[in-house]
Amino acid sequence: METVPRFFRHGPGPLTRLFVFTLLSCLLIAEDTRFKYFPQLRQAIGVIIFPLQKIAYIPANIYDQTGDFIASFNLLEENEKLRQIYLDNREQLLKLQALEAENAQLRKLLGAVQQIEPASKTKAVLAEILFTPRDPFSHKITLNKGSQHHIQLGQAVIDEKGIVGQITQLYPWSSEVTLLTDKDHSVPVQVVRNSLRSVVSGTGKNDELELRYLSVNTDIQQGDLLVTSGIGGVYPPGIPVATVLRIERDPTGDFAQIISTPIAGVDRNRQVLILALVQPESHDTQEKSVIESGKN
């Protein structure tokens, strides 16, 4: 039997170890990017690191609170300003309500189908951004609300200006948002000016979105506002997404190259809103009644 004193025992050499761990990492990477057999693994690690992320957020919290404290000195002024804005918005809201009523009536007259559920049927949850990754490869952010706060996969995330992204990974107390700018992320949109429908996709670069597969002679202009069309059911309709930045119409190609910039501060916010689309119950009951009447 070989007896080596403990001091001289070293195990496999560094290169062997590196080889073993490289193999292990490659397996993990392949699993994570292609096969996705064990989503629980990510969940488990996510639960482990959650307290660390919480601790890391403490300085930001203190910073915010001191900021609030300093801001509280000119609260009166701000209150006045906000009241003014409220009154302005109030007027517009009243106008909007009148228009909505008129629109509904006109639609009834035309016998048009009711639109997809209006934006008022959404519920918003305020969430704070726990972490923004540093490397330019992952266009994702981590929020401090998770499945324990009744957040669900696929819910839209917005800020005060427009769409930020969509929830793609859920942990018990936190969740991951894939940003608009992610390469694999698309949003169904509509041009406000002429209600042209299309899909805007991320390019993997910050502040750049792409409208793909629109022909060279499409009626689209620089500065056009793109809002969600509501098709697909993930994003509620009418929320601003992007403005068209530049258009390159190359007559030899089939499609125009249309680059736009997101309106929301995709990489600049501390707080965002998670929009939960409340499933319209009336719709289901209507369908049921239709089926029942069909049976009869």
Place this chain on the structure above:
Amino acid sequence: MNPEKIKNEQLNKEHYIAQEDVHAPASNWFVAASLIVTLILNFLPLQGDILVLRPDFLALALAYWNINYPYKMGMSIAFGMGLLMDAGNAGVLGQHALAYCVVIYLTQIFGRRLRLFNPLRQAPQIALILLMMQWVIVLVAVLSDALLPDWHYYLPIVTGVLLWAPASYLLKWLLKQKPDPDAL
């Protein structure tokens, strides 16, 4: 300096001891705490320019322990910390794990050589190790359909190198804080 003078300096016993090359022992708790603290530093919710400049604290800590206390550090620890970093980073699982393993491998190979230098002179060599680490991360990202990053991506190497010497001296100082034996 002529070679003889250097030789004399190295042979001068008192000078050698005064160089403080003999490390104070580090407890396992201290190593573990430093890794957790650096992971938290990596998770700080920074934004904008500061985020671009943020060095990879965890990689620096792993390199420091593996150079100065190789028996306290291993590839399995680095792999585990890398997994935690990946999950927090919302990136590909295994990306940072592989990169940190490469850091451990390189520091293990060059560790004995690096220990000959003082932290100020180690710093440029650390830059190369950090560059290799970032290339591993880029390689994994590109293989999983990402675009090549622009030059901002390599700025943390600069900040990491600038941080290396102060951090090394700080850790050395922390490790030397021993209770006074005459206190009782």
